[in-house]
Each structure stands twice: as structure tokens, then as C-alpha cells.
Amino acid sequence: MKTPAHIAVTGAAGQISYALLFRLIAGDLLGDDQPIVLHLLEIPEAIAGLDGVKMELIDCAAPLLHDVVVSDDPYVAFENADLAFLIGAKPRGPGMERRDLLRVNADIFAVQGRALNASAKRTVKTLVVGNPANTNALIAQHNAPELPPENFSAMTRLDYNRAKSQVAMHCRCPVSEIKRVIIWGNHSTTQYPDLHHALVRGKPALDKLEWDWYEKDFIPTVQNRGAVVIQTRGKSSAASAANAALDHMRDWLFGTPAGDWTSMTILSDGSYGVTPGLMFSYPVKTENARYQIVQNLEINEFSRNRLQITEAELLAEREAVRHLLR
């Protein structure tokens, strides 16, 4: 029997967590021989609801679930955590941009960064989902100076999955035939979904697609998908976000498939001329639970302009939270 993995989830009574927790205990992330202890964090007002979620988790009689810790104290919830999903934050409503959430949500990630620094395993891998995800991840990382900076990330995997599916639908082929899609930059409307290096059935995607569709349909569709889901469903994406969080962590831990890559928001090391120290979405390959930015991709003027737009937005977000950065 393996030693249990300790998985912390914040905002554990919220809608994304409700779609995530039951998949975690079914083995969808770590496999069906890896026991799990869940560490669930909520604000005091939501603890009663979270107790109900805990009852349901227990009622699954899931062989992998060894224990469930519920707390409103991040120092308790993060104790000994191997993995942390930082989901707890206010979602936007119709008409809002994700950056409008910076004022309400930023403090949460300073507090939780400090708690991770104090309580979690030194190897804890952290995925920030709560919006605005890139800058919240930057805040958490700055407040956890004793943890490896490369173990902090934010989620652009949902954008990446959305992009892949749009191309697959347009080309009428299975998603498995779409490779090397890139999401650059911020998880916001300035993100740049890039198909210049993508392959459809092994051939360059842009040879198969009409440029007009790429520029005028595909790019805005991916950039605005979150808002359109909110408009259509009345609530922000939840099951697809939970699914993307699992995909992100699974690829990080177990590696990207041969011949493909994924997109992760990680600390910029200056690659592709992006300001070092920003949380920026890059194409990455992963192996042995480490990522490496895919290097030496040609960036034409069209792409360079879009990289600069999304970088400028992240620089402005960083200025707005300067007081929370160390």
C-alpha cells in the first residue's frame, strides 16, 4: 500500500471543487492505487456546506479516500500538503473582466502563500485557479519565499483545451489529432491562442485552416469563451475548469505525451523576450514532474504583437498588487 498523498483544495464548497473532489477520490489524477487524504479549506460561512460535501465524499465509500480534513484555517488545511489546488476566490459575473476581481481576491493569495510557506511539504506543487489566476499565483509565490518558485503555477489549461476543441471541430477530426497548440500570456481576453506551430493530423494547422477563420473567429472565440459560458449558463465554467485542473496537474506530474506539449502559466525566465518574474503562460514539456519551456519557436510579427499586448496587461496587474509582493 502506497503512502497517502495529501491534496489541499481551497474553495472546497464551491462549484469547481464540487466537480473536482469526486474525480480525485476516483483516482482520476494519481491513479487507482494511490490513497489520498483531502485537506479542504473554506471561509467560516461556508464550513457548514463543506461539511455536507464531506458527508458525500464519505458516502462514496471510495477505497482511495483515507481521510478528509476540513478547516477554515489555511495553516491547518495546508499542513503536509503534496499538492495544492487554490480555487477559492470570487468568480466574475456577467459584464465583468477577470481583472475586476483583483481587488476582491488578491489578499486571499497573500494569506495562502504565507500558509503554504509555513505548513506545506517543501515540494508542494501549487496550481492557482481562482481569478485573476496569473497574478494571484504571483502573489502566492512571492509570499512563500521558502518554497521553490518553479512549483507555483496558474491555470491556462482550460484555454488550451478550448483551443484544441475549436480546431478539432473546425477540421472535423478528433481532438487527439490536434497537437502543439499554444496559449501565451494571461488567462484573460488578452491571451494569445497561437496555432503557428500547431499540427492537425501531423500537418501544419495553418496550411489546413483559412487565415480569416484563425484571426477573426478562432482567436476571439478562445479569448472570450469564459464570458460566453457565463452568459449562456448563468455561472462560470465549473466542470470544464475542474477537468482542466486535473489535466494540468496530471501532465505536470506524469509528463506530456511524446511529440506534443501543453500550456502552463509559470514564472517567466525571460524566454521569448517576456519580462522575467511575470506569471506567463508558455508552451511547456514536462518530464519527471518538472516542466521546461519549449524553446526556439519562430515568433513572427503577428505573434510578437500579441505577446506584447498580454505581457503589458500582466505588468499592469503586477503594479496593482505591488503592495502584496515581497
Ligand SMILES: NC(=O)C1=CN([C@@H]2O[C@H](COP(=O)(O)OP(=O)(O)OC[C@H]3O[C@@H](n4cnc5c(N)ncnc54)[C@H](O)[C@@H]3O)[C@@H](O)[C@H]2O)C=CC1
Ligand atoms: N483559471 C481558470 O481557467 C478558471 C478560473 N475560475 C475561477 O475559479 C474561482 C472559483 O470559481 P467557482 O468554484 O465557480 O466559484 P464558487 O463561488 O462556486 O466557489 C468559490 C468558493 O471559494 C470560497 N472562498 C472564498 N474565499 C475563500 C478563502 N479565502 N479561502 C477559502 N475559500 C474561499 C467561497 O466560499 C466559495 O465556496 C473563481 O475565481 C473563478 O473565476 C473559474 C473557471 C476557470
Ligand SMILES: O=C([O-])CC(=O)C(=O)O
Ligand atoms: O471566465 C471566467 O470568469 C471563468 C474563467 O476563468 C473561465 O471560464 O475561463
